[in-house]
Amino acid sequence: MTAGVTAGKTPSAARLRKQSWYQQPRYRRLFAMVITAVVMAQVTGVQGARNDLFYALEENFTGTGIWIWLGIFLAIWAVREFLHGWLRGFVDRFKELAAAPSDAAARKDPPPSGVPGLVRRAADGSRAVRGLFRTHRGYQLGGMAALLGLLILLPLMVSTFWQQVMVDQIGMFLLIAIGLNVVVGWAGMLDLGFIAFFAIGAYSAAFWTGGLPVEPPVELNNFLVIPVAVLTCLIAGVLLGAPTLRLRGDYLAIVTLGFHEIVYLTAKNWTEFTGGTRGASSDRFSIDLGFWSYEWGLDPAPYYWLQLAFIVGVLFLFLRLEHSRVGRAWTAIREDEVAAASTGVDTVRFKLLAFAIGASTSGIAGVIYASKLGFINSEMFLVLLSVLALSYVVFGGMGSIPGVLLGTAILVWLPEYLRDSVDPQDRYMYLGGLLVVMMIYRPQGLWPSRRRQRELRMSQEGTGAADALGAQPGGAQA
Amino acid sequence: MSTDLEKDARPGAGDGAADGPTPLLELRDLHVYYGAIGALKGVSLTVPEGQVVALLGANGAGKSTTLKAASGMLQPRSGEVLLRGERVDGIKSHELVRFGIGHVPEGRRVFARMTVLENLKMGAYRLRRPDPADLERVFTLFPRLADRRKQVAGTLSGGEQQMLAIGRALMGKPELLLLDEPSMGLAPLIVQQIFEILKEINEQGTTLLLVEQNASQALQLADYGYVLETGAVVMSDRAPALLSDPRVRAAYLGEAVE
Numbered sequence: 001m002t003a004g005v006t007a008g009k010t011p012s013a014a015r016l017r018k019q020s021w022y023q024q025p026r027y028r029r030l031f032a033m034v035i036t037a038v039v040m041a042q043v044t045g046v047q048g049a050r051n052d053l054f055y056a057l058e059e060n061f062t063g064t065g066i067w068i069w070l071g072i073f074l075a076i077w078a079v080r081e082f083l084h085g086w087l088r089g090f091v092d093r094f095k096e097l098a099a100a101p102s103d104a105a106a107r108k109d110p111p112p113s114g115v116p117g118l119v120r121r122a123a124d125g126s127r128a129v130r131g132l133f134r135t136h137r138g139y140q141l142g143g144m145a146a147l148l149g150l151l152i153l154l155p156l157m158v159s160t161f162w163q164q165v166m167v168d169q170i171g172m173f174l175l176i177a178i179g180l181n182v183v184v185g186w187a188g189m190l191d192l193g194f195i196a197f198f199a200i201g202a203y204s205a206a207f208w209t210g211g212l213p214v215e216p217p218v219e220l221n222n223f224l225v226i227p228v229a230v231l232t233c234l235i236a237g238v239l240l241g242a243p244t245l246r247l248r249g250d251y252l253a254i255v256t257l258g259f260h261e262i263v264y265l266t267a268k269n270w271t272e273f274t275g276g277t278r279g280a281s282s283d284r285f286s287i288d289l290g291f292w293s294y295e296w297g298l299d300p301a302p303y304y305w306l307q308l309a310f311i312v313g314v315l316f317l318f319l320r321l322e323h324s325r326v327g328r329a330w331t332a333i334r335e336d337e338v339a340a341a342s343t344g345v346d347t348v349r350f351k352l353l354a355f356a357i358g359a360s361t362s363g364i365a366g367v368i369y370a371s372k373l374g375f376i377n378s379e380m381f382l383v384l385l386s387v388l389a390l391s392y393v394v395f396g397g398m399g400s401i402p403g404v405l406l407g408t409a410i411l412v413w414l415p416e417y418l419r420d421s422v423d424p425q426d427r428y429m430y431l432g433g434l435l436v437v438m439m440i441y442r443p444q445g446l447w448p449s450r451r452r453q454r455e456l457r458m459s460q461e462g463t464g465a466a467d468a469l470g471a472q473p474g475g476a477q478a
Numbered sequence: 479m480s481t482d483l484e485k486d487a488r489p490g491a492g493d494g495a496a497d498g499p500t501p502l503l504e505l506r507d508l509h510v511y512y513g514a515i516g517a518l519k520g521v522s523l524t525v526p527e528g529q530v531v532a533l534l535g536a537n538g539a540g541k542s543t544t545l546k547a548a549s550g551m552l553q554p555r556s557g558e559v560l561l562r563g564e565r566v567d568g569i570k571s572h573e574l575v576r577f578g579i580g581h582v583p584e585g586r587r588v589f590a591r592m593t594v595l596e597n598l599k600m601g602a603y604r605l606r607r608p609d610p611a612d613l614e615r616v617f618t619l620f621p622r623l624a625d626r627r628k629q630v631a632g633t634l635s636g637g638e639q640q641m642l643a644i645g646r647a648l649m650g651k652p653e654l655l656l657l658d659e660p661s662m663g664l665a666p667l668i669v670q671q672i673f674e675i676l677k678e679i680n681e682q683g684t685t686l687l688l689v690e691q692n693a694s695q696a697l698q699l700a701d702y703g704y705v706l707e708t709g710a711v712v713m714s715d716r717a718p719a720l721l722s723d724p725r726v727r728a729a730y731l732g733e734a735v736e
């Protein structure tokens with residue numbers, strides 16, 4: 001058979017060959033830059049008007065904004081296209097200087113003078129500092145203490161509006177995300193109904209402080225409600241978990257979603273008990289020790305400190321969990337349930353445990369929330385919140401506590417920040433855009449745990465499931 | 479108990495292996511179903527302490543099913559699994575690990591995205607704290623693993639993964655090791671190595687129940703062998719006898735029947 005005969009049938013290799021962005025013709029990248037500039041001009045420009053459909057387009061493309069954006073992106077294009085080689089060389093040289101032998105003391109040759117010497121000394125310095133933090137517990141603790149100090153002083157530096165945001169939103173969701181991370185990030189179970197436990201916690205607070213239409217057997221102080229709510233959520237978590245543990249991935253997600261909807265509709269429609277959409281009240285936090293008493297009032301700052309204490313306490317407990325036997329069991333379950341069982345891990349028990357721990361953390365957040373607002377109604381516990389909570393965890397980096405904290409803080413802060421700069425109606429659109437971009441370019445999250453990063457990389461190379469949440473073969477085996 | 483066995487005319491419950499004291503593992507008339515389909519139709523076999531027992535059979539004969547039933551991963555519909563004369567069927571596999579049964583499942587199933595060392599430590603999960611002596615032992619048996627202790631298990635070669643799977647099971651200090659086709663997909667030289675190591679493990683005091691396609695290697699290592707066909711034991715004898723049996727030679731050693 002001659003080459004000519006087959007050529008007619010086989011597609012051209014040149015057309016099928018995947019080309020990287022920088023192997024493609026230059027004009028395509030220019031085109032992309034222009035599009036980006038146009039989008040940016042529209043996004044940052046004036047808002048639309050109700051009665052004139054094209055008002056915003058006209059305004060934005062006749063003003064100066066479009067030219068500024070075009071200038072910026074064309075400049076980026078020009079630099080990448082024409083000065084790339086030169087920049088590369090510069091960066092390489094810099095890296096070469098910085099990447100010296102790891103222990104500076106062992107190096108005989110003295111650092112050169114001038115700029116190269118400065119670079120090398122700076123690199124040595126930063127390496128030394130990083131080394132100190134990595135190896136010396138004292139420095140680690142010191143760093144954490146400094147961070148904690150900063151966090152304690154933070155409310156004194158911001159406006160009341162931001163204080164409210166920090167307590168009602170960021171702090172609350174941080175606690176929720178920490179709990180959800182146990183279920184999703186560590187045990188690898190996709191939970192889309194996490195806010196249901198938050199609701200249970202909140203209604204527990206209302207019930208036990210006498211705020212619901214029905215009378216509790218005894219009225220409790222809000223602080224005492226916390227253990228009760230934890231217990232309630234533990235039971236609810238086990239009740240939900242026990243029949244669903246054989247499920248994984250998508251199936252479990254649907255079941256938890258359904259659970260949330262049941263809790264939500266119960267809160268909404270069982271008005272004789274919950275007050276429904278009209279709501280119910282809850283006491284606020286107070287301490288009465290006889291000789292000293294304090295009552296949390298309308299000022300958000302004291303709540304902030306209380307919340308901070310809870311978060312630090314929960315973190316203290318959970319950080320130990322991660323590297324304990326329990327944490328290793330969860331990792332093994334995430335990886336391969338059958339193999340985990342064959343090494344002696346009680347998979348059912350540990351999955352239940354993750355569910356229960358997560359649920360009770362969410363419950364604590366619910367109690368704090370209700371006690372802060374002094375009022376709750378069913379509309380505060382929409383299913384949307386469960387989805388948002390999950391996206392915070394994924395955005396920050398499943399399984400990584402610092403990532404989850406950072407991701408949640410940023411994503412909760414962003415819509416509030418955007419309140420002033422874009423049409424408030426559109427705020428969540430930007431959040432959505434950020435999530436889309438993030439998941440495409442950085443699926444491991446902002447600050448991923450090293451293990452998750454490795455798992456993701458390896459699944460791209462064909463080892464293991466794409467993520468811990470996907471249905472795994474053998475997941476439902478005995 | 480031994481009278482029980484003698485009454486049983488089934489070939490699997492024969493003499494040879496079942497002599498003397500209570501065997502370490504005994505399967506009695508196991509019936510296992512997948513839904514309505516019967517995979518094991520009355521399998522009985524005996525694994526005496528300290529010995530190597532080989533389980534041979536064509537694809538789909540029920541060898542893996544037998545091992546899964548022995549390690550608690552499957553519950554038999556009827557029949558008994560006895561460990562030192564005590565019934566253990568109905569015990570979950572993660573609990574059975576604590577009774578000293580280690581299972582190296584078919585297809586290795588190492589934790590692909592953990593490192594070699596993490597895999598080995600997981601193997602010692604039931605002991606709370608890995609025994610350094612065990613780690614030392616695994617690394618002496620498999621020097622290749624020692625060189626690669628930081629490597630992610632999924633990136634190991636097939637043979638290395640098999641070594642890791644065996645090593646991981648050893649970390650749990652098993653008295654009885656169930657091995658499902660340890661030679662699957664490996665080059666002849668590596669198969670040779672694995673079998674030598676299995677021999678060493680056995681000499682160090684671990685009893686082995688070995689499922690193999692590589693009948694000649696398995697029977698050379700084993701003391702006793704069973705042949706499984708469509709869910710039932712059709713032949714059982716001392717390993718050398720099986721090795722010279724013309725039917726076995728024809729079916730499993732690829733020799734032409736004259």
Ligand SMILES: Nc1ncnc2c1ncn2[C@@H]1O[C@H](COP(=O)(O)OP(=O)(O)OP(=O)(O)O)[C@@H](O)[C@H]1O
Pocket residue numbers: 512515517535536537538539540541542543544584
């Ligand atoms: N989970 C399952 N569901 C349904 N049928 C199954 C299942 N697992 C095994 N079987 C069937 O049971 C029979 C025995 O399977 P088993 O895996 O024990 O065979 P095997 O002897 O280990 O074969 P091989 O040498 O190919 O590994 C086969 O017919 C198989 O199709």
Ligand SMILES: [Mg+2]
Pocket residue numbers: 541542543584658
């Ligand atoms: Mg098999």
